[in-house]
Amino acid sequence: MAASPAAEAGEHLDGFNRDQLSLFLYQMVLIRRFEEKCGEMYTKGKIRGFLHLYTGQEACAVGALNALAPHDKIVTHYRDHGHAIARGLHPNAVMAELYGKVDGCSGGRGGSMHLYDASLGFLGGYAIVAAHLPLAVGLGLAAKMQKTDGLALCIFGDGGVGEGEFHEALNLAVLWQTPVVFFCENNLYGMGVPFGASLSTEIPKLAAAYNMPAVSVDGMDVLAVHRATQEAVAHCRAGKGPYFIEAMTYRYRGHSMADPELYRLKDEIEAAKRRDAIEHLKADMTLAGWLDDAAYEEVAARAERVVEEAVAFAEASPEPGLATLHDRITKEPANG
Amino acid sequence: MAEMRFRDALREALREELIRDPRVFLMGEDIGLYGGSYAVTKGLLDEFGPERVLDTPIAESGIVGAGIGAAMGGLRPMVELMTINFSFLALDQIVNSAAKLYYMSNGQINVPMVIRMASGGGSQLAATHSHSLEGLYAHFPGIKVVCPSNPADAKGLLKRAFRDDNTVVFIEHTALYSMKGEVPDDPEFTIEFGKANILREGKDVTIIGYSGSVWQASRAATMLESQEGISAEVIDLRTLRPLDIDTVIASVKKTNRAVIVEDDWKFGGFAGELSAQIMERAFDWLDAPVARVCGKDVPMPYNRNLEFAALPSEEDVVDAVLAML
Ligand SMILES: Cc1ncc(C[n+]2csc(CCOP(=O)(O)OP(=O)(O)O)c2C)c(N)n1
Ligand SMILES: [Mg+2]
Numbered sequence: 306m307a308a309s310p311a312a313e314a315g316e317h318l319d320g321f322n323r324d325q326l327s328l329f330l331y332q333m334v335l336i337r338r339f340e341e342k343c344g345e346m347y348t349k350g351k352i353r354g355f356l357h358l359y360t361g362q363e364a365c366a367v368g369a370l371n372a373l374a375p376h377d378k379i380v381t382h383y384r385d386h387g388h389a390i391a392r393g394l395h396p397n398a399v400m401a402e403l404y405g406k407v408d409g410c411s412g413g414r415g416g417s418m419h420l421y422d423a424s425l426g427f428l429g430g431y432a433i434v435a436a437h438l439p440l441a442v443g444l445g446l447a448a449k450m451q452k453t454d455g456l457a458l459c460i461f462g463d464g465g466v467g468e469g470e471f472h473e474a475l476n477l478a479v480l481w482q483t484p485v486v487f488f489c490e491n492n493l494y495g496m497g498v499p500f501g502a503s504l505s506t507e508i509p510k511l512a513a514a515y516n517m518p519a520v521s522v523d524g525m526d527v528l529a530v531h532r533a534t535q536e537a538v539a540h541c542r543a544g545k546g547p548y549f550i551e552a553m554t555y556r557y558r559g560h561s562m563a564d565p566e567l568y569r570l571k572d573e574i575e576a577a578k579r580r581d582a583i584e585h586l587k588a589d590m591t592l593a594g595w596l597d598d599a600a601y602e603e604v605a606a607r608a609e610r611v612v613e614e615a616v617a618f619a620e621a622s623p624e625p626g627l628a629t630l631h632d633r634i635t636k637e638p639a640n641g
Numbered sequence: 642m643a644e645m646r647f648r649d650a651l652r653e654a655l656r657e658e659l660i661r662d663p664r665v666f667l668m669g670e671d672i673g674l675y676g677g678s679y680a681v682t683k684g685l686l687d688e689f690g691p692e693r694v695l696d697t698p699i700a701e702s703g704i705v706g707a708g709i710g711a712a713m714g715g716l717r718p719m720v721e722l723m724t725i726n727f728s729f730l731a732l733d734q735i736v737n738s739a740a741k742l743y744y745m746s747n748g749q750i751n752v753p754m755v756i757r758m759a760s761g762g763g764s765q766l767a768a769t770h771s772h773s774l775e776g777l778y779a780h781f782p783g784i785k786v787v788c789p790s791n792p793a794d795a796k797g798l799l800k801r802a803f804r805d806d807n808t809v810v811f812i813e814h815t816a817l818y819s820m821k822g823e824v825p826d827d828p829e830f831t832i833e834f835g836k837a838n839i840l841r842e843g844k845d846v847t848i849i850g851y852s853g854s855v856w857q858a859s860r861a862a863t864m865l866e867s868q869e870g871i872s873a874e875v876i877d878l879r880t881l882r883p884l885d886i887d888t889v890i891a892s893v894k895k896t897n898r899a900v901i902v903e904d905d906w907k908f909g910g911f912a913g914e915l916s917a918q919i920m921e922r923a924f925d926w927l928d929a930p931v932a933r934v935c936g937k938d939v940p941m942p943y944n945r946n947l948e949f950a951a952l953p954s955e956e957d958v959v960d961a962v963l964a965m966l
Contacts, residue, residue, distance in 0.1 A: 353764075353765040353945065354764060354765035354766045354767060354770075354943060355766055355770070405765070405943050405944035405945060405947075406944075411943075413942070413943060413944040413947070414767070414768075414942045414943055414944065414947070415767055415768075415943055416765065416766075416767045416943030418766075418767060418769070418770070419767055419768070419769070419943070431769075432767075432769045432770055433726065433727065433730075433769055434699050434727075435699075464698075464699045465699070466698075467698030467699045467700040467703075468699055468700055468701075468730070469700070469702055469703065469730075470730075495698070495699055496670070496671045496675055496678070497671050497673075497674045497675025497676075497696075498670070498671060498673075498674065498675070498696050498698070499674075502696060503696075503697075503698035503699070504698065564675075565676065567674065567675065567676050568674040568675055624944065624946055625942075625944050625946075625947060627946060627947065627950050629947075630937060630939055630942070630947055630950055630951060631937070631938070631939055634938075634939055634940070
């Protein structure tokens with residue numbers, strides 16, 4: 306006899322408590338709402354430059370980032386708002402950055418693709434594909450040489466796998482046994498090129514070829530992502546070297562706001578939405594008796610308030626002064 | 642003649658060259674299914690098929706290297722690197738292989754390849770995505786560097802690039818893609834390299850630009866004429882390698898003053914090279930030191946006002962001219 310839905314959900318939720326899942330749900334809803342708002346503000350010309358939205362991939366950020374400790378370091382790619390928020394950057398600071406304002410997390414200098422908060426170990430969004438993979442190896446090396454049990458989480462897209470730096474970084478990480486969790490968000494496309502057309506093998510096989518433990522998980526399932534990342538983190542902390550996770554996911558929007566999306570069909574997007582991570586978790590929590598409609602409405606309303614406040618904050622924040630243009634090009638004793 | 646946009650003129654050049662020469666093929670990131678990140682190659686995959694229009698993985702060094710090999714093997718590849726910012730990943734192949742093989746092999750091997758890339762700031766893409774490093778490529782002997790400023794030149798120079806027996810780095814300013822202009826439809830229309838274009842004749846000062854900066858130069862010339870009664874000659878270099886220094890020198894000998902405009906940083910940049918050459922060949926004709934109006938010496942900030950302040954403007958050019966008169 307098949308297990309009852311409640312029993313299945315129960316099994317799926319094994320090891321998680323209600324507070325934890327409520328946090329995951331809230332963070333995913335917040336990121337989704339934040340990204341939708343960004344899209345809106347881009348259309349209004351408030352946010353400019355390249356804007357790569359994260360909707361659809363929320364479970365990756367929330368599942369992975371919540372497995373880290375405060376002393377761990379994070380480097381990620383340019384699709385970075387979700388990672389920043391999941392790490393604890395204040396949505397106000399992220400939105401202000403997108404507005405190019407002084408209170409932005411990069412002082413208005415970086416924009417969407419270059420978010421930083423060193424105080425939280427969030428060492429950046431990197432806009433050159435795969436540029437940060439070797440940096441993660443160095444961060445891991447620094448943790449190891451300084452004998453901390455810290456590690457580096459390195460998030461990147463499937464498109465990064467084609468770059469030489471991906472291969473150089475994986476090899477170095479294993480060779481030096483550095484504590485790095487390589488976290489590949491495989492959303493099936495690098496811009497308009499389907500992942501199958503840009504890679505001759507499967508991603509975890511590459512990592513395995515470099516002698517690194519590698520798993521592929523459902524990136525639309527925040528619990529699966531979280532479990533896998535916890536495992537990876539434990540592996541790194543135990544001094545066993547790097548670990549590789551491929552999270553299978555999907556981006557709901559175009560590559561960037563400039564994408565005419567000539568390369569994929571509506572059906573495919575709709576099919577991915579049927580696996581939606583937020584819906585998935587909602588259903589599980591409801592079955593477990595940990596969520597009802599009223600409680601969900603509250604979560605959604607709270608996210609909405611936070612996002613509205615972020616917009617108001619960004620609007621009110623001043624523009625950086627023109628006199629600051631040449632500040633902090635190099636670090637000198639005088640500029641601290 | 643037909644009026645078309647810069648990006649369409651480029652596409653016409655690619656189409657015509659694909660038709661003219663079976664050795665020509667295109668490869669690059671998102672040039673096929675996506676239609677090109679700046680829509681230059683839109684429709685070419687459908688028209689010519691995946692053998693001649695190849696979508697590549699994101700692997701700049703790999704695809705430029707493969708392009709070099711294909712050229713050595715008898716083909717005429719065009720490699721599109723999306724933007725100059727990503728070309729740094731292929732710099733080794735461009736500098737150590739493409740630019741060197743002909744000389745090092747004592748003329749046995751040449752690399753007829755076109756590498757296309759977009760460049761320039763002004764779109765709030767911040768520091769990693771706003772480079773204007775045409776001058777960097779001009780630094781290397783063994784390759785050619787082309788920087789068109791208008792649709793007709795874009796077509797004529799790109800077609801010429803495919804007929805060159807060397808590697809041509811072809812750099813397109815993103816601000817120009819939507820610019821409209823008259824473009825010859827003769828499939829044999831090409832523009833020779835190393836022939837600067839005198840966009841406007843004048844007698845008081847020579848303003849020199851290339852790519853997008855030609856338009857700052859030209860708008861400044863209009864302002865100088867109408868507001869100050871100053872007559873400026875505007876020169877579009879079109880190619881940095883080969884460089885048409887003779888046209889520049891002849892103009893400076895006539896006007897006795899020179900201003901060079903470029904988006905790139907001033908320190909160690911191409912404007913410095915050009916100004917040295919003017920000084921070496923026309924020192925006695927100069928009534929004022931050569932002026933350079935360039936991008937500010939900072940990584941490009943995202944914020945709109947800061948970015949605007951970091952880029953040279955026509956007002957900066959006007960000020961530079963007024964300061965030397
Ligand atoms: C070295 C380099 N080459 C090309 C680009 C242009 N580019 C930006 S994002 C992107 C696709 C990356 O896809 P993927 O790694 O799968 O990440 P996703 O956008 O899907 O999150 C490309 C080609 C770049 N930023 N850097
Ligand atoms: Mg991808």
